[in-house]
Amino acid sequence: MENEKKLLGNKIRKMRISKGMNLNTFARKIKKTTSYLSQIERGLASPSIMALREISKTLNVPIFYFLVDDGKQSSMVKKNERKVLQFPKSHLTFELLSPDLSKQIEMIRIRLEPGASTCTVPMPHQGEECTFVLEGKMEIQIGEEFFILEKGDTIYYIASIPHKITSVGEDDLIVISAITPSNF
Numbered sequence: 001m002e003n004e005k006k007l008l009g010n011k012i013r014k015m016r017i018s019k020g021m022n023l024n025t026f027a028r029k030i031k032k033t034t035s036y037l038s039q040i041e042r043g044l045a046s047p048s049i050m051a052l053r054e055i056s057k058t059l060n061v062p063i064f065y066f067l068v069d070d071g072k073q074s075s076m077v078k079k080n081e082r083k084v085l086q087f088p089k090s091h092l093t094f095e096l097l098s099p100d101l102s103k104q105i106e107m108i109r110i111r112l113e114p115g116a117s118t119c120t121v122p123m124p125h126q127g128e129e130c131t132f133v134l135e136g137k138m139e140i141q142i143g144e145e146f147f148i149l150e151k152g153d154t155i156y157y158i159a160s161i162p163h164k165i166t167s168v169g170e171d172d173l174i175v176i177s178a179i180t181p182s183n184f
Contacts, residue, residue, distance in 0.1 A: 006043030011066045013041040015059045030054040049090060050119070062106070062182055064096050082109075091116035097176070106182035110175050112136075112167035122162035129159040131177045137169030 016026050023041075027034040032051060039045035047055060056063040064083060077099050085094040091113035098107045110118065114136075122141050131140070131154065138149045142163045149155055150169075157163060159179065167173035 005046055008046070008066050009041040009043040012055060012059075015061060015065075016041075019059055026058065029058045046088065049085070049092065052085075053119075053123070064094075064106070064108075092118060098182070104180055104182065106179045108177050108179070109134075110165070110173075110177065112165065112173040114167050114170060114172065117164055117166040119164050122164040124160045124162045125179075127159045127179055127181050128156070129163075129177055129179045130154060130156045131165070131175050134174040134176060136167055136171050136173035138173050138175060139166045139168045140164070141166075 016023075021029070023034050023037060027037045030037070030051065031054065036045065040047050040051075052063055052066065056065065064085065077097060083096040085096075086092070093111040095109040095111075096106070097109055098105065112118070122143075131138075131149075133149045133151055133153050135151055137151075138153075140147050140149065140155060140157075140163060142157050143161045147155060148168070165173075165175065
């Protein structure tokens with residue numbers, strides 16, 4: 001775990017530097033303290049999912065960019081080799097099902113415990129998204145509209161419209177989302 005934090009922090013630092021931002025400027029842009037960001041970059045702290053989203057948005061890279069092994073190129077992803085994004089005290093897990101983020105499409109598996117949501121307020125991202133419910137019951141807010149989906153149901157939407165997924169059933173919600181372009 002410590003090594004993973006250091007690798008994540010190092011990727012964030014390298015990307016920040018490549019974008020020509022110093023630590024103070026970057027911290028202001030993501031609305032965090034310089035001290036907090038420094039701890040993340042040195043691998044002493046893990047960012048929350050919301051902080052990592054702000055970091056990736058500010059650096060203009062998909063969130064999974066920070067979790068993908070740069071040297072690995074393949075077209076197949078074995079179940080035990082998936083990149084997993086889960087934060088302490090979170091009831092949300094993301095798994096990258098596609099091999100990497102260099103392609104036009106990204107596939108992720110999301111698991112939400114009952115009552116948990118993908119975010120606190122609906123959030124947009126570029127592109128299109130199609131979500132398939134594998135297990136559980138899902139409420140999705142897209143703009144001002146709300147939809148309820150159950151096992152086997154699918155919904156397509158323009159992802160630039162703010163959206164939020166919530167697990168509203170008694171069991172964990174498991175969905176597969178295909179997103180294009182790859183940008184999570």
